Amino acid sequence: MKQSHFTFIALLLMLAAFSTVALFYNAEQEAIQTERTSNNSDALIKDYSVRAGNPAAKVTLVEFMDPACGTCAQFHPFVKQLMQQHSGKLNLVVRYLPFHQGSDKMVGMLEAARKQDKFWEVLELMFATQAQWTVNHVAQPDVFLSFIDRAGVDVARIKQEMNDPAAIKIMQQDLADGQLLGADKTPSFFVNGKPLLSFGLGQLQTLVDEEIAANY
Numbered sequence: 001m002k003q004s005h006f007t008f009i010a011l012l013l014m015l016a017a018f019s020t021v022a023l024f025y026n027a028e029q030e031a032i033q034t035e036r037t038s039n040n041s042d043a044l045i046k047d048y049s050v051r052a053g054n055p056a057a058k059v060t061l062v063e064f065m066d067p068a069c070g071t072c073a074q075f076h077p078f079v080k081q082l083m084q085q086h087s088g089k090l091n092l093v094v095r096y097l098p099f100h101q102g103s104d105k106m107v108g109m110l111e112a113a114r115k116q117d118k119f120w121e122v123l124e125l126m127f128a129t130q131a132q133w134t135v136n137h138v139a140q141p142d143v144f145l146s147f148i149d150r151a152g153v154d155v156a157r158i159k160q161e162m163n164d165p166a167a168i169k170i171m172q173q174d175l176a177d178g179q180l181l182g183a184d185k186t187p188s189f190f191v192n193g194k195p196l197l198s199f200g201l202g203q204l205q206t207l208v209d210e211e212i213a214a215n216y
Contacts, residue, residue, distance in 0.1 A: 043177035057091040058215035068100035068139040073127040102139030108162035
C-alpha cells in the first residue's frame with residue numbers, strides 16, 4: 001500500500017512538473033510571437049489588401065487565409081458574424097497564404113473577380129463549394145471554373161486575368177509578410193496587431209471583444 005501511495009505521489013509530482021514546464025514554454029512562445037508581430041507591424045496590411053467593414057473603425061481584424069483551407073471555410077461565417085455583431089466598429093483585412101497545392105490559381109481567380117467587383121461573391125462560392133473542388137487538400141481550379149458563373153462574373157475575363165503577374169506579386173508579398181509575422185497556418189488572425197495566440201472561435205471572439213471594449 002505504501003509503495004502504491006508513493007508511486008501515486010511521484011506521478012502527481014511528475015505531472016505537476018510537466019504542466020509547469022509546458023506553461024512556461026507556452027508563455028515564452030506567446031512572448032516571442034507578440035514581439036515578432038510588434039517588430040513587423042508594417043507587414044500586417046498593404047495598400048492593395050482586400051477590405052470590408054468600416055475603414056475608419058478603431059479595430060482592425062487581419063486574416064491570412066487560403067481558399068482551399070477547410071478551417072478557413074469553417075471560420076468564414078463566424079468572421080461574418082463578428083462583422084455584423086460589431087457593425088461600424090470593425091474593419092476586416094484579407095491576406096493570402098496559399099499553402100495548399102493549386103491554391104495560387106484560386107487566389108488568381110479571386111483577384112480577377114475583384115476587378116469585376118465580385119471578390120466577396122466568388123469567395124463565398126469558393127467556401128460554399130469547397131468540398132467539390134478540393135481532393136485530399138489539393139485544389140482543382142478547373143473544377144471550380146466550371147461553375148464560377150454562379151457568382152455572376154464574366155468567366156472569360158476570369159480565365160484571361162487569373163494568371164495576371166500582379167496577382168502573383170500580391171501572393172508573393174502576402175506570403176513574405178506572413179512569414180515575417182509568424183503566420184504559419186491558415187487561418188491566422190491579428191486584431192489591432194495582436195496575434196491570436198490560442199486558436200479557436202471562442203478565443204477570436206474574446207480578442208475582438210476586448211479590443212472593441214478598449215477602443216469604444
